[in-house]
Amino acid sequence: MRLNELQLEQSPEPPDHHKAIQAKVKRNNWKGIGYALATAMVASTAAAASKWISPAVPVPLIVLSQYSICLLLLIPWLVRQSPQRLITQHWKTHLLRGFAGWLCFFSYFYALSRISLMEAGLLRNAAPIFVPLVAWLWARAQIPATSWLPIVLGLLGIALILQPDIHGISSGHAFGLLSGITLAASMVGTRILSHTDKPSLILFYYVLISFMCSLPLGIYYWQSIPSWTIPYLAFNGVSVLLAIWLYTKAYSYAKPSVVSPISYFGVVIAGIFGWLIWQHLPNTIALIGICIVVTAGLLTVYFSTQQAARTHPIPN
Numbered sequence: 001m002r003l004n005e006l007q008l009e010q011s012p013e014p015p016d017h018h019k020a021i022q023a024k025v026k027r028n029n030w031k032g033i034g035y036a037l038a039t040a041m042v043a044s045t046a047a048a049a050s051k052w053i054s055p056a057v058p059v060p061l062i063v064l065s066q067y068s069i070c071l072l073l074l075i076p077w078l079v080r081q082s083p084q085r086l087i088t089q090h091w092k093t094h095l096l097r098g099f100a101g102w103l104c105f106f107s108y109f110y111a112l113s114r115i116s117l118m119e120a121g122l123l124r125n126a127a128p129i130f131v132p133l134v135a136w137l138w139a140r141a142q143i144p145a146t147s148w149l150p151i152v153l154g155l156l157g158i159a160l161i162l163q164p165d166i167h168g169i170s171s172g173h174a175f176g177l178l179s180g181i182t183l184a185a186s187m188v189g190t191r192i193l194s195h196t197d198k199p200s201l202i203l204f205y206y207v208l209i210s211f212m213c214s215l216p217l218g219i220y221y222w223q224s225i226p227s228w229t230i231p232y233l234a235f236n237g238v239s240v241l242l243a244i245w246l247y248t249k250a251y252s253y254a255k256p257s258v259v260s261p262i263s264y265f266g267v268v269i270a271g272i273f274g275w276l277i278w279q280h281l282p283n284t285i286a287l288i289g290i291c292i293v294v295t296a297g298l299l300t301v302y303f304s305t306q307q308a309a310r311t312h313p314i315p316n
Helices: 016-024 029-053 059-079 091-112 117-124 126-140 145-162 171-193 200-220 227-253 256-278 284-311
Strands: none
Touching: 029 091, 029 117, 029 227, 059 091, 059 200, 059 227, 091 117, 091 171, 091 200, 117 145, 117 171, 117 256, 117 284, 126 145, 126 171, 126 284, 145 171, 145 284, 171 284, 227 256, 256 284
């Protein structure tokens, strides 16, 4: 299997059966960029909200509340489905994808409680760098020579951000890195499932599996939640489905090569929030690492888009 059959950008490319719809929609790059910026704003704001309440609410409860709200929001869709439409022949892939997505958010929220918003967001957004490696491990997809430059650059940048010393790296940075790796696994799983299952079914099983993964830890760490945190928890849960809708709209108006790089504006937005609220500023070495990781991510997007265009050209 070739990597371009699995290659994903910062957000998963829309499933193949959406391409026919895309061809009918007149492309408007500015609208696509607008929706992509809105996605980055929603995601960054939700991350800031989660970091704000993390001293008062344990991370397992933040994660459990997120998927509980997502599941409740999906109930109107669920009651309209017949049992046959909920059947899938790919349980193993759904389980792996769902667990990876859950672990991504769990490790991301833990990182947010320990390190700056910008560093946590950047390590999570480093996912495209790991996609070729995950695709090789998961599906034995071949890694093109062009993918190695972004991988090496990205790992170098991450090392500068983590700045390990004799004691290793902090737990916050370790979990931030884990969130990026597991997000890459979630992306690969989504891409594999998109060839056989509908997006709504993929989303439903992702939320359901993530909820089931969250439940044991949520029960173990259960405690009374301060009333002032409830609006933040509610926004965090709604933001997941809202972000999915926004980036889907973005892809309906512009090509992945236009939309995907906008995701890195989320790092800038997170940096602004971190500076205004917590007075977090990266040191010079970390700032250089951030620039290298962003460059590596953009190169990954560029090379994968060029490869996909040569193999499966999409009409304008």
